[in-house]
Amino acid sequence: MEFIRKKIDIIRKPFNKGEKFERFAPAINAFDTFLFVPNHTTKTGSHIRDAVDLKRTMVTVIIALLPALFYGIYNTGYQYFVQTDIDFTFFDAILHGSKKILPMIAVSYAVGLLIEFIFAIYRGHEVNEGYLVTGLLIPMIMPVDIPLWMVAVSVAFAVLIAKEAFGGTGMNILNPALTARAFAFFAYPTYMSGNKVWVSEASGIDGISGETILGYLAAGSNIDYTFTEMFNGSIPGSIAETSTLWIIVGAIILVFTGVASWRIIVGGILGASLVGILFNLWGINPLMQFNWINHLVVGGFAFGIVFMATDPVSASQTQTGKWIYGFLVGVFCILIRVFNPAYPEGVMLAILLMNVFAPTIDHYVIERNIKKRRLRWESSKINLT
């Protein structure tokens, strides 16, 4: 360890304060602090500090994403081989999925981090770790066959417009990863929906049944997947959204470590269940008749509510607000699914919509606190006189 430290100290010397490349220090710092927690000590305020920092928080989210990602890689291969009737082993599936997905992750990180580094140097602050999560999320919520350049353009749009234009990490209104997906969804609709995009290399093969469950339902036809298949995730869909099982594993990691707000997750499940049950009672089309429990496990709802809605920056920031926000994400997700067949997947738009309204929710929650305080002030004035 001492040896590596000394090496790094030599490499980073030109970037130190007062040296030639001082301006580019954030870039070298990003690598240095990735290896070592720096030797900085407290100057003002509390003399001791918690072991947790933003790096650890973000890495915890990445760890929570890994089960869903691995299953997504497997499922990409699985869907391909099953639909094309080729015999395959577990490793064939993993290999096929990796070939498809790893380049997407690489492109997403390369483009996103490049922009982050440029802005960090330009603005003179350290590189924030938030993009480590965003950069992994973006490929995980894309259809598998999307061309790499579209991933790159979507990433650039999300980081520049959704994040840096608002002032960078911590200031954005919309979830950057979902903004990337929404951009791709509206800019390249033929690559983002339909019955050919969800199975790897499906566009080249005829007679494929690669539509998502929600797509079938929106078209008014019935589906022949069992609940177990839907829950385990061996169904077509965006790369990592399909397996509720592995998403729950991620959710347990996030809630246990306290990184994600359980209030948002529980609120979301309550909201979606409630609306799902109401529609079941109404039941005039296949989407309405679709069992409310199934609504929770198909499509992107589980992934969205666990990994996207809980983004602390774009979600509500007050504890009460988180309940309301989560609940409404659930409600709108099912509403959009059922009432708008053009967008069979409602969770992306539901979360983006609630991202926009999160500050309003917080406003009213805080306003209530302010009002309470004002009332107390008024009554204390009466007592004084």
Added chain:
Amino acid sequence: MSVDIKIRKGFNINLNGEANKILSESERSRTYALRPDDFFYLNPKLLVKEGDKVKKGTPLFFSKNNPRIHFVSPVAGEVLAISRGEKRKILELVVSTQNNINDSAIKFKTTNFEKFSEEEIKDLLLKSGTWPFILQRPYGIIAQPEDKPKAIYISTYSTSPLGVDFDFILKNKKDRFQLGLSILSRLTDNLYLTVDSNFPSFYKNIKDATVLKVKGPHPAGNVGVQIHNHKPISPGEKVWTVKPEDVSNIGSLFKNGEFCSERTVAVVGPSVKNPQYFTSTIGASISSILKKIKIDESKECRLINGDVYSGKTTSIDGYLSYSDNLLTIIPEGKKYRMFGWLPFKDNFIPSISKTSFSRFLNKKKLEISTNLNGEERAMVVTGEMEKVFPMDIFPMQLVKACLNNDIERMEELGIYEVVPEDFGLIDFSSSSKIEAQEIIKKGIELIINEES
């Protein structure tokens, strides 16, 4: 047992090096110092110059904002040095005692003080230099003698890390403590004494004050947290606070007729081999306190006047602060740590976060240091401040209002009810390493500037 103030949010950090219940007299200090910076927002005007002979109780400087508030010499001697900083700001006023053995003190007539009017009590407190023991909320500045406070709070419930046991400190001063309470009760209609809900026996026979039992983790011992959860302050209201040992010093003044500058100090911390209590004097030199203390010298240490959350850094050449009962010594943390971002790695570092197992570790296994354990970042994680902030206030929104210098918003969100020390745990637990105490302090300064 009934509890009057119950605090649920907060965290008790488990540190090694709590003071043993041993009280001994510290070595006699040769120099003593008063530091105007020990008081928030104090603007001093000197009354002495270097070389002046002073008695115990001779005024050294007064507050420019209120010339009635005097700060007096804690000992008899000679003004040795007045050190100044930028813009000739007075940093330290050092009094030496070496040439002056007889402790001559300025005496006041306090016979039949029971018959003193409220004004006469205040007058004596001011003239004797005892007044600066009384602080005011909002803002945590020295109280204004012209005010009539809604209430006075005295917190004997100590929850700060390695905090002192006030029952132990007051053990031999119970009469004077009671006398101090009786005096303070003449200045307000509501005198509250807050005590630990588990050990109220010491305060059983207290007169003239309402005893409130407090329960909960740190920061439940912070007097501001107690006030907020008892009867929160509204604009225009003034509430005063006094530290327990200073209540006894006030009692002492009325009993003996001279300024009492006693200060019992616990030397604590993981670097201290024999943590214990010492009787000393306000402003005594740190070196005199440490004469009987063995320090683990294998690591570079930081000396802190006060606790690890809100204390001020001092050094072996420094002096005790005006009001702290703690001298905490912890190792510096100028060390690199590989892959510190991995969850559940380095569990020996105390952590509130559930990404570490440190909560389950025995305190002997925990190692604290002054390392920042990361770098400052934008505020990203929400909800973590609320977990350690037991007030009906939105802490992150208040911090942001202070950063924006938005006075109206600060008022709406409750700036009058907080002082920087209430944000100590937020400083500690923030994953973005936000300097919340500093931000709140600047916010309060802005409001005071605006008002004057």
